[in-house]
Amino acid sequence: MRLAYLVSSYRSGDQLGRLLQTLRRNDPDAEIVLLHNGFENPLDPAVVQAVGGHLHLVTAPVVWGDVSLERERHRVLRWVLAELDVDWVVTLSEQDYPVATAAALRARLQETPAEAVLDVQPVARTTDPVTARDVRRRYAFRYATLPRWPGGVRSPRAVRRAAELLAALVERSQPFVRFYLMPTGTGLPPKVGRRAVPPTAPDGARYELWWGSAWFALSRRAVAALLDRIDTPEGGALLEFFGRTVIPTEAFVPTLLAGEPGMVLERAALHEIRFSDPASGRPDEFGADDLGHLLGCGRFLARKFAPGDPVLDALDAATAPAR
Structure with a gap:
């Protein structure tokens, strides 16, 4: 199995370079694709060239949680399908870091009967009352x-x-x-x-709204199905609908794939993310005290980390390929 890591970034410092180098060290056969917001911070292409990666700069400014990032991801995913021979695409940000070996991640995706692994759930079936109220307000x-x-x-x-x-x-x-x-x-x-209500699905029913993490893994077939559906009138209408919601990056892909006939989804997290202050919109930063938790959590990536935190050295030692 061959992976493509699709990394979204808006900074251009040492943290990004370290992540790319770690991905290459841990998974020498993988493709590394960087989608960088150069409108905020220019990036030296040598950072990506040094790991044999592929650099794509955003074509317009990207706003946090906005559909602008969704559109840029779709553009790069089309390029991945056309140009790279990979089986799965794993999405992550520059503030993520591996907490398990690449071999373990490949085995996890090899074993799943699903074509997409996403930490998502239907909006209407969200059980926590505070969370349910928030997501209804976002997407209804x-x-x-x-x-x-x-x-x-x-x-x-x-x-x-x-x-x-x-x-x-x-x-x-x-x-x-x-x-x-x-x-x-x-x-x-x-x-x-x-x-408002979502647009009509291909079978004439309303799309059921799903939401969850913006970080997931899609098989090649799932990527192709996603892009094919976007190119249809109903897919375009759904993208336009989400463009006027709040944080569509957490809802568009799961909503569209959940409504795709025959698409098998596995609702599971590959990322370890902790929010102690949800109102801030920012996850906690993991540190050295979290090392045991990170290595035992059963996830494969985590976010987020402060640049140069000592925990990154410990994670390097734990996730390096066996010699």
Whole structure:
């Protein structure tokens, strides 16, 4: 089995170079494909050339969690299908790092009867009430972006709290309009949305909305099915629908693949991610104290890590190929 690692990045420092070098050391036969946001940070192509990788720069600025990243991923996935001989595509970011051997990851994907491994679930069947409320607000409304003030990351805490109370009051008073304050760590302005329903699937029914992690693994067939569906009128309508939702990167791919006839999905996580402050929109940074947990968690990648953290050296020693 041959993998392609599709890495999304917006920084260009030592952390990115180290990740690419580690992927190459751990999996010498893999393809390494970097999708880099050069609008924020230029990248020396030699960083990618040094590991025999393939560099793709985004064609337009990418916004956190926005459909802009989704569109850029689709473009690069088309290139992967056309140019590379790989069996699976594994997505990750520059702040991820391997926590298991590449051989273990390949064996995990070899053994699954599924064609896609995603940590996802249907929106309507989300059981935690707080999470269920949030994802319904994300994907059952179509949003427009408001000016940054009030409630943005640079707002005083009292202003942010006032904006949260106003949004809650609006939500309790009627079911048709919602205000959505983006996570504080993103620095993005709030949104206002009206209730909407997803477009029609090929069989005439409404798409069932799914959501979950934006980091997953797709077989070659799943990538081809995803791109083929995007090229249909209903797939294009679904992408346009998600373009007006909140954080579509966590919902578009699972929704489309779950509605693909004959597509077998395995709902499982390949990444270890920990959120102790979900309101921030940012996962925790793992450190040396987490080494035992990371090596025993049963995952294959983890996010995220601070540049140069000593835990990376320990992970290198644990995940290096046997000689």
